Amino acid sequence: xxxxxxxxxxxxxxxxxxxxxxxxxxxxxxxxxxxxxxxxxxxxxxxxxxxxxxxxxxxxxxxxxxxxxxxxxxxxxxxxxxxxxxxxxxxxxxxxxxxxxxxxxxxxxxxxxxxxxxxxxxxxxxxxxxxxxxxxxxxxxxxxxx
Numbered sequence: 001x002x003x004x005x006x007x008x009x010x011x012x013x014x015x016x017x018x019x020x021x022x023x024x025x026x027x028x029x030x031x032x033x034x035x036x037x038x039x040x041x042x043x044x045x046x047x048x049x050x051x052x053x054x055x056x057x058x059x060x061x062x063x064x065x066x067x068x069x070x071x072x073x074x075x076x077x078x079x080x081x082x083x084x085x086x087x088x089x090x091x092x093x094x095x096x097x098x099x100x101x102x103x104x105x106x107x108x109x110x111x112x113x114x115x116x117x118x119x120x121x122x123x124x125x126x127x128x129x130x131x132x133x134x135x136x137x138x139x140x141x142x143x144x145x146x
Contacts, residue, residue, distance in 0.1 A: 001115045018072055021139070030138045034052055046069065061089040
């Protein structure tokens with residue numbers, strides 16, 4: 001099991017940062033070799049099911065997730081989205097928190113727990129460093145792109 005956290009401050013309003021981070025299909029544009037499908041119809045709040053398929057051909061895995069918490073940012077309240085990972089190969093959860101930061105900017109905290117069913121635990125340090133790098137770049141790109 002790997003648990004990691006990323007923190008970013010973006011020159012965006014919390015509402016705009018939330019919108020960019022929770023447009024699930026856009027994640028496929030910024031995560032290498034990944035395609036994202038939203039299984040449930042809009043709106044995409046609590047109960048939405050998202051599937052990220054990563055890899056090439058038979059060397060791919062699916063990360064099936066359900067949104068269990070959906071609280072967009074409000075004037076004085078941070079936004080929080082929690083996804084439970086329900087796939088056969090990938091388990092765990094992810095949380096996206098968006099709050100007001102310094103100077104009217106958005107403060108983003110991304111927390112994630114990853115458990116890969118077929119990966120032995122002695123590889124957790126490698127999985128953790130790779131996940132931090134991949135998701136860190138993805139968050140940066142999502143926050144930069146309109």
